[in-house]
Amino acid sequence: MNEQQRKQSNQIKQVDPSDIKSAPDSNLERIKNIDSDELIGKYFQATYEPPNLKKAKKRRREDVEVHYDFSIPEEMQNVGNGKKFLIRTYGCQMNEHDTEVMAGLLTDMGYESTDDTNEADVILLNTCAIRENAENKVFGEIGHLKPLKLEKPDLIVGVCGCMSQEESVVNRILEKHPFIDMIFGTHNIHRLPGLLKEAMFSKEMVLEVWSKEGDIIENLPKVRKGKIKGWVNIMYGCDKFCTYCIVPYTRGKERSRMPEDIIQEVRQLAASGYKEITLLGQNVNAYGKDLEIEYGLGDLMEEISKIDIPRVRFTTSHPRDFDDRLIEVLSKGGNLLDHIHLPVQSGSSDVLRVMARRYTREEYLRLVDKIRTAMPNATLTTDIIVGFPNETDEQFEDTMTLMAEVGFEAAYTYIYSPREGTPAARWEDNIPMEVKKERLQRLNALVNEQSAAAMKKYEGQxxxxxxxxxxxxxxxxxxxxxxxxxxxxxxxxxxxxxxxxxxxxxxxxxxxxxxxxxxxxxxxx
The missing domain is CATH 2.40.50.140 (Nucleic acid-binding proteins)
Structure with a gap:
């Protein structure tokens, strides 16, 4: 980052009403009368700091405050009247859930949703950093939006989500895409109303990315997709630091919501007629470990099993934290479904060690045996990476034999690609692409074979x-x-x-x- 970019990224410009981008209307005229210095002090701070591997790994347990008093600032409550927003979402269910929150915030500000970029007054790209392909799609979309921004200068274009937490991404946007109006991260979504106001006034890019995790904000509005299936966030962040994964840096340390807040949200969804909920977390099995009470995911699931909602799922699991208590609760059945997504990533203990997965092939198989003993009909699916640095043909064969031994009915398979800022990105990516593709092809053939066999059993049922x-x-x-x-x-x-x-x-x-x-x-x- 050069000195000019550093200065831009480490300060929030003072609001000058003469900087207003849009033609005055009643809402904007009202906002211009707000004391700008007071507003900046309330909603903004110099907050951009690139992810730092050493600092992140030295995390200490810190008190996380839970806030129940969130509200849209009065001066922003009707600013979107007669205007529309569009949010494009990339990546995991957590990003989908974040989009529901941002849609709720914008709706409470008076905006209406649209799927047409030409109609939108605000466009947000909620990004994913876990795969290079997702990042390329986002920058492709940014390129497509530039002509629209030139045509409609009043259009607000923002980049948020996990990519915003990466130093290289922010630098690239600053250098090559200065038409972007605002960049904000995963920890400060609740500050969207203030960020949007600043973007309306400022002639320069608004940048707010917190490397340090925020508190838990409980009563954020949401606009959920449909009325059938709902996401329920039960925790944030991850403390595992797998050597290939950027998530601990983009999502921060593990922070669990209080059980009573989760249960209340599930009850509200049940009362609203939802038929299925999925409990979300980057490492959902670590739920409760940071709380001051002896309470884990198994305990939470047992309480939720008593709520009148037909189906309850959870994702994503880490094998290291999948404990006996959870297996015991899931084995009781009822509305707790026995479809379990259990990412293994590799079938080789040596590769797992270098990945810092913290379990061996044998330990994973013992966990699978425990699950199958308690739930004989359980469906298991997984994630697998091929072509990790130094992965030998023999180690890849370990993955193939594990895939067959467990009998996964589906798998998300990926070719390894380095993510800047992770330990593995410093290593030589020494598996030729043609070898990676050949391994992926072989693995996918086995995945397809096992999926087809599992499906065949359903005929006539x-x-x-x-x-x-x-x-x-x-x-x-x-x-x-x-x-x-x-x-x-x-x-x-x-x-x-x-x-x-x-x-x-x-x-x-x-x-x-x-x-x-x-x-x-x-x-x-």
């Missing part, structure tokens, strides 16, 4: 499907998911959308099932 809506490929066909997360397509009246119904499977494919509605449809509870 009657399964319970939560109907989500029209199929993406055919509006005359409905689709939904079984308890074990299998996609089912079938023909039925639109009146069954949002219900859990019985469908007889007529044909199995590699990644989905075709079925027919069981006669005398009655919603299954």
């Amino acid at each position: 009657i399964v319970k499907v939560l109907v989500e809506g029209e199929s993406k490929k055919n509006p005359d066909v409905l689709s939904g998911y079984t308890e074990r997360n299998k996609l089912v397509n079938f023909r039925a009246p639109k009146s069954v959308v949002g219900k859990i119904i019985e469908v007889k499977i007529t044909k199995a494919k590699t990644w989905s099932l075709d079925g027919e509605l069981v006669k005398k449809v009655v919603e299954v509870v």
Whole structure:
């Protein structure tokens, strides 16, 4: 970062009402009358500091405050009247959930949602840093937005999410995409109203990225997608520091929400008619370890099992923290589903050690055995990286044999790509791309074979499907998911959308099932 960029990134410019970008309207005229110095003091601080590996690894347990008093500042409550926003989301379910919060904040400011970039007055790119491909997509979208920004100077364009927490990304935007109006990180989403106000006034880019984690803000508004399935964040951050993973730097240390706040949110979703919730965390199994009470994910799941909501899932698990208490609770069944996503990343103990995964192949297999003993019908899926630095042919074969031994019914597979700021990025990426692609091809062939075999077993069976809506490929066909997360397509009246119904499977494919509605449809509870 050069000196000019450092100065820009370490200060928030004073607001001058003459800097206003938009033509005056009643809302903006009202904002101009607010004491600018007071507003800046309330909402802003010099906060950009690039991720620091050494500082991050020396994290100490700090008190995290929980706030229940959030509200949209009065001067921003109607600023979006007659205007529209668009949020493009990249990456994981956590990003999807963050988008729901930002949509809630913008809606409370008077904005309406749109899918048309030409209609939008505010466009936010909620980014993902975990894969190089996701990063490339974001910069491609930034390039596409430049002509629109030139055509509509009043348009506010912002970049947020995990990429914003990376020094190299911020530098690249500062140097090559100065038309971006604001950049903010994962820890200060609740400050969006103030950031948006600053972007309206300032002639320069507004930059606020906290390297240090923020507190937990409990009563943020949300605009959820649909009324069938809902995300419930139970914790933030990760303390594992796998050598290939940028998440501990972009999401910060582990911070758990209080159990009563989570349970209240689940009850509200149940009362609103939601049929399924997914508990979210970067390392969801570590839930509660930072609390001052003896309370873990198993305890939380047991309480949630008593709430009248048909389906409860959780993601993403880390094998190191998947304990016996959780297995005991899940084995009781009920609304706690036994589809478990359990990322392994490699089948080689040597590669796992270099990845800093903190378990061996043998320990992973023992965990799988515990789960299968308690839940014989459990469906297991996983994540796998191929081509990690120095991975030998023999070590890759260990992954193949583990895949077959466990019998995963699906897997997200990736070619290793270094993420700047992680320990592995300093190592030589010495596996040729053609070797990586060949290994991925072989692995995917096995994944497809095992998925097809698992699907074949469903032919002729009657399964319970939560109907989500029209199929993406055919509006005359409905689709939904079984308890074990299998996609089912079938023909039925639109009146069954949002219900859990019985469908007889007529044909199995590699990644989905075709079925027919069981006669005398009655919603299954």
